[in-house]
Amino acid sequence: MAGQEDRVIAAAREAMERSVHHLKDDLRKVRTGRANTALLDGIRVDYYGTPTPLNQLANLTAPDPRLIVVSPYDKGALQAIEKAIQASDLGLTPSNDGKLVRIPIPPLTEQRRKELVKVVRKQSEHHKLGVREARREALAAVKQLEADGDLPSDDRHRVEKKIQELTDEHVKQIDGQAEQKEQEILQV
DSSP states (O other), X not given: OHHHHHHHHHHXXXXXXXXXXXXXXXXXTSOOSSOOGGGGTTOEEEETTEEEEHHHHEEXXXXXTTEEEEEESSGGGHHHHHHHHHHSTTOOOOEEOSSOEEEEOOOOOHHHHHHHHHHHHHHHHHHHHHHHHHHHHHHHHHHHHHHTTSSXXXXXXXXXXXXXXXXXXXXXXXXXXXXXXXXXXXXX
């Protein structure tokens, strides 16, 4: 009996941690005022007819806070890399010198900073929904265990309390990450 409720709690914890982890990945891609190669993580380059992640075609570095340098392993991919970066919705303008692609990171305007903060808040809300969905599924599983006679009602309340504590803990983590990213964005 205790094994089933532990499995429900473990599944809920895993789903909630997945939401927190995905938020971290999403926030890495949100632009701050500093150069960060993670900005280019979502970019796929049309490499001989195959959409290929940029980081598999080139070495990405951020030698200073206002510049990202892309050094392709195959110089023939230079034009395709430049085109893929321009086509992305990052608002960056790459320049190609025949050997590398330099991407200057312009300082963010106040309006753009506010837009990015809204993006961060929207992403954090989306991932909080994932945590709440995991809670809902776990509570439904606990009620089903009680209905099947596998869990006494006083134990159900204890397990529901654990699930709520897990939910609160993960929502707090999400809020903390979002707040930290907002501070990075708003920092001039």
